[in-house]
Amino acid sequence: MSTAPRKASTWAPMAIPVFRMLWCAQTVSNIGSWMQTVGAQWMLVHQPNAAALTSAVQAASLLPVLFVSLPAGVLADVLDRRRILLVLSLLMTVLAGTLAALTRAGLTTPTVLLTLTFLMGCGQALVNPAWQAIQPELVPRELIPAAAALNSLTVNIARAVGPALAGLLVAAGGPSVVFSVNAASFAVVTLAVLVWRRPTGDRATAEHLVPALRSGTRYVRNAPGVRRILLRAALFVVPASALWALLPVVASSTLHLGAGGYGLLLAALGLGAVLGALVIRPLRALAGVNTLLAAATLVFAAGTVGCATLHSAVPLAVLLVPTGAAWLVVLSSLNTALQLLLPAWVRARGLALYLVVFMGGQGIGALVWGLAAGAAGLADALLGAAALLVAGAATLPFWPMHSHEAGMDRTITSTWPEPVLDLEPDPDDGPVLIEVSYVVDAGNAPAFLAAMHPVGLSRRRTGAERWSLYQDAARPGHYVEVFQVPSWSEHLRQHSGRTTVTDAAFLDSALALTSGPPAVRHLLPPPA
Incomplete structure (x- = not known):
């Protein structure tokens, strides 16, 4: 792995067998998760207060990040990440299978659906820091940008394929079929993690959990580059979440589409994200990270305006393709910068805080925009979100990304001389x-x-x-x-x-x- 080319292509990490295996398993799992999202939202889209309920599905799956992600990052830094992934994948398989069985029996009320969605959101929040933190273990440092782009791509391939499949399966067999497929996708991840073996010399430190939590937050407070990434993520994701939260209502009430039509709109977003992953490398060569972030944010704002103003499915689907590409560019840029910036000892904790901001912001935003659509109207809520996206892009000259910090060497070294003492302190002695x-x-x-x-x-x-x-x-x-x-x-x-x-x-x-x-x-x- 140390002989990877200096300017690697986007697909270079796929030449590494273990990365390829886990990437494919994660793609299957993401497809299942998107299928479940479509099935869950479509079960509620015809209920009273549909905008609030469909937004609550996203909120229930994403809000657990606010409470679970940081402790999960500590666990991923101090425990064996492979065991964490294995146990949680089994748990997610059981939860998804339970939802499928209850739906098949006709027992899934909105309360049951949101409760199980929340529990699976907790499981996903526990999984994400460990999953993100193992990526630099799978590829050499020079391939981390390409690996980050591919990891963003897997989400967006799933977004392109999953909703379209879900629309067909919901129309043919109902939501229970979609939920069963999701359970099977978690089983695929479980098998892949069982096959993977971490290097025997790469084990987490023996830090205690509470001091590890404090040291992780202390690191982020004193890392200006990390703080700036978190700020840029928050300024983008809170208004951007309006499109994801309200798109099922746009499909149903504005465009009068069925489950299949909604799936195709999501597939257009996913297709755009796949195309974005293919062009992001030449785009990075042409423009700096701040220019890319500004352009992508404005494109996503245009897509949000289109959801508010267009009343025909075909032009909206065409507009959603570059909107999906813009989403991929923002996610990949932020994730790549963070992966390169964090040293190994605090990587999972730093990524956990990023997930708190990004996914937690998406969950809070989904809930807020759903309530706003109910109070002010669907179009006004989407136009307000677009205005905030434009305002966020306008702050880039004042709060830019510190792109130079991504090139800092985060390799651990030992340059301090060993302290010469007459006493023998206990490890817990202090301060x-x-x-x-x-x-x-x-x-x-x-x-x-x-x-x-x-x-x-x-x-x-x-x-x-x-x-x-x-x-x-x-x-x-x-x-x-x-x-x-x-x-x-x-x-x-x-x-x-x-x-x-x-x-x-x-x-x-x-x-x-x-x-x-x-x-x-x-x-x-x-x-x-």
């Missing part, structure tokens, strides 16, 4: 106060102070709860860096498992401006 003293010539002082700013962010990302830099009032040119880490074990992880090559480069830049090596002290609380 630990670390003092690092520097001597800096007067001419280098401004540059040194500037160089220490990224060092401070690095210390916080890797475990420091507090960080400060002081100047010795009695000795000009003497500076003392002070930071506090919750426990001795947390500080040892800074030494050996959390410092990346980029973090080390920040410190090297500061040290190059000092006179001689720094002096380090480790201060521990005295015995009780």
Whole structure:
């Protein structure tokens, strides 16, 4: 895998057998999930308050991310990801099979449907961080952008194929058939995960769950590039969710289509996303990430306006093709940047926070836009969402993506010298106060102070709860860096498992401006 070409094609990861197997299994599962979404929404589209109910289906499947995703990311970083995927795939198979059996028996009321959809949403929220985090284990770093595009593509292939199949199956045999297919698709994932074997040397760290949760959120708070990705995701997905939530109502009440017609509209979106995956690589070569995000957001806004104003299925389906491509461009750009930005030790937790924002925002947005359509009307709700999309694109010059950070080297390195101590601290001893003293010539002082700013962010990302830099009032040119880490074990992880090559480069830049090596002290609380 280390000999992959520097400029790999979009399909290069498919040459790796394990990636190809898991990708195909996930595609089958995504097709089943989209089929279930169409079947569930179509069961409710003729009920009173159809806009609110169909939006509630999306909300029930996506809102669990808000509560489950971050703990799931912690579990995926500290436990075996393969076992997590295996257990949850079996659970999802059982839940989907239960929904199919109840529907076949005529026992699926709207309450039952939304409850089981919510439980499956919880399962999916638990699965997603582990599934996203294993991708860099399957391909080399240079293929991560292509792998991210392919992982976005699998969702959109499913969006193209699943709804069309669901429309046909709902018309032929009812929603229970669609729910049965979804249960079988989860069984396919279970078999693929059973076949996959993780490398024996790649195991999660033995962090405790609560400290791991704190360290993950601390990392994101002190990673400006990650925070900007989360902001861009929120500004796009909340208004964009209106189209996905209200499209079944547009198909039913505005266009007077059946389940098959609604499936074809979703298939047009999915087809566009597939085409978007094919052209995103040359688009990236022509334009920067911020230009791509702005253009894609405006195209998606145009598709949302079309849903509000067009009253014929054919022109709307044609318009939804570039709209689906725009969706793929946004998702792939955000996901690629995040995969490249996060180091391995916190990858699942960072991706979990991204899923909280993206999928949670989609769930909240679906609920809000459904209520807005009921109160103000379908067309006005969609036009309002389009206006927010345009406003979000207008913020890109002020809050752009930090595309340069995607090229930072997040490889873990161990450049800190082992601490020389007379005491033998217990791993849980703490908090630990670390003092690092520097001597800096007067001419280098401004540059040194500037160089220490990224060092401070690095210390916080890797475990420091507090960080400060002081100047010795009695000795000009003497500076003392002070930071506090919750426990001795947390500080040892800074030494050996959390410092990346980029973090080390920040410190090297500061040290190059000092006179001689720094002096380090480790201060521990005295015995009780």
